[in-house]
Amino acid sequence: MRNKALLFAAIALVTMTLYNCNSTEELSQFGLKPELPAEPYDYSLKVSVLTNGVDPTFIDPNVFNNFGLQFNPNNPPITNEGASLGRVLFYDPQLSINNSISCASCHKQELAFSDGMAGSTGFGGKVTPRNSMAIINAGFNNNLFWDSRVQSVSELAVKPIQNHIEMGMESMTRLSGKLAKVDYYKDLFKKAFGTEQISEERIGAALAQFVCSITATNSRFDQRNTNSAIQFSSLESLGEELFFSPRTNCNRCHAAPSFAAPDFVGGEYGGGGITFTVGPNGEFISSAVGDDVKGTANNGLDLVYQDNGMGNGKFRIPSLRNIELTSPYMHDGRFNTLEEVVEHYNTGVKPHNHLDKNLRNADGSPLRPNLNSLEQKALVAFLKTLTDETTITDVKWSNPFK
Numbered sequence: 441m442r443n444k445a446l447l448f449a450a451i452a453l454v455t456m457t458l459y460n461c462n463s464t465e466e467l468s469q470f471g472l473k474p475e476l477p478a479e480p481y482d483y484s485l486k487v488s489v490l491t492n493g494v495d496p497t498f499i500d501p502n503v504f505n506n507f508g509l510q511f512n513p514n515n516p517p518i519t520n521e522g523a524s525l526g527r528v529l530f531y532d533p534q535l536s537i538n539n540s541i542s543c544a545s546c547h548k549q550e551l552a553f554s555d556g557m558a559g560s561t562g563f564g565g566k567v568t569p570r571n572s573m574a575i576i577n578a579g580f581n582n583n584l585f586w587d588s589r590v591q592s593v594s595e596l597a598v599k600p601i602q603n604h605i606e607m608g609m610e611s612m613t614r615l616s617g618k619l620a621k622v623d624y625y626k627d628l629f630k631k632a633f634g635t636e637q638i639s640e641e642r643i644g645a646a647l648a649q650f651v652c653s654i655t656a657t658n659s660r661f662d663q664r665n666t667n668s669a670i671q672f673s674s675l676e677s678l679g680e681e682l683f684f685s686p687r688t689n690c691n692r693c694h695a696a697p698s699f700a701a702p703d704f705v706g707g708e709y710g711g712g713g714i715t716f717t718v719g720p721n722g723e724f725i726s727s728a729v730g731d732d733v734k735g736t737a738n739n740g741l742d743l744v745y746q747d748n749g750m751g752n753g754k755f756r757i758p759s760l761r762n763i764e765l766t767s768p769y770m771h772d773g774r775f776n777t778l779e780e781v782v783e784h785y786n787t788g789v790k791p792h793n794h795l796d797k798n799l800r801n802a803d804g805s806p807l808r809p810n811l812n813s814l815e816q817k818a819l820v821a822f823l824k825t826l827t828d829e830t831t832i833t834d835v836k837w838s839n840p841f842k
């Protein structure tokens with residue numbers, strides 16, 4: 441009885457608080473303030489496994505060398521103060537029109553910044569038609585969203601607030617005005633940008649810095665190279681062999697080290713740039729103007745599309761880093777487990793006209809690797825070696841409002 445009465449009191453309190461927040465936009469969220477360290481955390485990129493040891497911000501488009509990734513130059517450089525502000529913005533539901541939804545509602549750290557749902561719920565209870573994407577090394581990606589419609593995090597960062605993902609803030613000027621009334625932002629903007637001024641540009645840049653700082657580079661797959669104590673089991677090794685074999689072609693699309701599309705200029709799924717063909721030692725063989733595929737492919741999910749993706753049923757080839765943590769899978773979250781995904785590639789690829797060449801045999805029919813049950817288990821075991829615990833535990837990416 442007593443518990444019930446307490447529960448009702450709690451519900452009443454929460455309801456009143458919610459009501460108050462709705463009616464006076466300047467109130468900071470339920471009176472909470474972000475708890476930040478006196479010295480900001482270190483957000484600099486530690487990503488040598490992605491860049492083959494080269495400085496991640498080293499940009500020279502004329503250097504065609506090692507297939508390491510580059511930090512997308514359209515993103516802002518990351519500063520510790522900028523990313524710290526971005527962290528607060530990312531977790532603050534005051535960025536939504538009714539103070540109910542933050543970026544983190546759909547991008548949860550414990551799920552490698554995905555949300556475990558097939559579709560995500562926005563501020564008015566509406567559900568997004570596509571699966572919330574995990575945030576994985578996004579600063580290195582040139583093609584974002586399931587249909588690659590955006591080319592950098594910088595371009596993307598303010599879009600969810602304004603439109604398609606239902607945070608409902610139609611006007612960024614209105615958001616800037618709203619945040620100007622929240623006491624803790626003045627100081628944070630000043631530290632990040634030198635003055636207290638709050639603008640759409642600055643909100644976007646800080647969010648982009650935080651999002652770009654989120655990396656997954658410390659999986660067992662990576663640790664194995666520097667720590668001889670980390671060994672793969674025989675099952676994992678078998679899975680690795682299959683993943684990198686022409687029997688499955690997994691790595692043609694989910695290419696190491698990012699395990700995402702090789703979508704840089706010269707990569708197989710490049711964005712309309714020049715495609716290079718290289719020999720076994722990386723030596724230049726020939727070049728041709730590539731398809732404008734922007735890191736997308738048709739992986740044979742359907743004969744009749746519910747969602748056409750970028751066109752012809754092509755969707756972004758997502759990174760498989762942290763894949764163990766980001767179910768359900770595919771743009772519509774149709775598969776709940778990695779076993780189901782492997783089953784799709786083993787026997788379920790549809791013979792569509794637009795099916796990608798890497799999922800076809802020489803005669804054009806769909807690739808059917810005929811993996812036995814041990815091999816299927818092995819492939820799943822290998823995928824789980826790509827999990828990076830630091831992505832989901834590092835405090836610098838965690839919710840500051842608690």
Ligand code: HEC
Pocket residue numbers: 530541542543544545546547560561562563568570571572573574575576578581583584585586587593596597598600601605606607647651
């Ligand atoms: C209501 C749920 C929801 C909210 C809130 C939300 N997102 Fe997303 N996010 C998604 C969905 C769904 C997608 C995939 C959309 C698509 O492809 O059409 C996505 C995609 C992304 C991507 C692309 C990742 C990639 O690899 O392509 C990034 C980055 C991102 N969101 C960042 C943010 C930021 C920053 C915010 C807050 C300003 C935010 N999101 C708020 C659901 C959400």
Ligand code: HEC
Pocket residue numbers: 683688689690691692693694736737738739741754755756757758759760763766768769770771772778781782785796797798799819
């Ligand atoms: C032709 C390129 C291609 C090949 C080859 C390929 N994939 Fe994919 N993969 C994709 C695309 C494109 C998607 C996203 C499709 C969608 O959502 O509509 C995807 C999605 C996935 C997903 C779900 C990712 C997520 O975040 O939901 C997993 C897991 C996966 N692939 C594993 C594999 C494995 C394992 C292999 C080898 C057996 C493989 N892929 C071969 C293109 C490919």
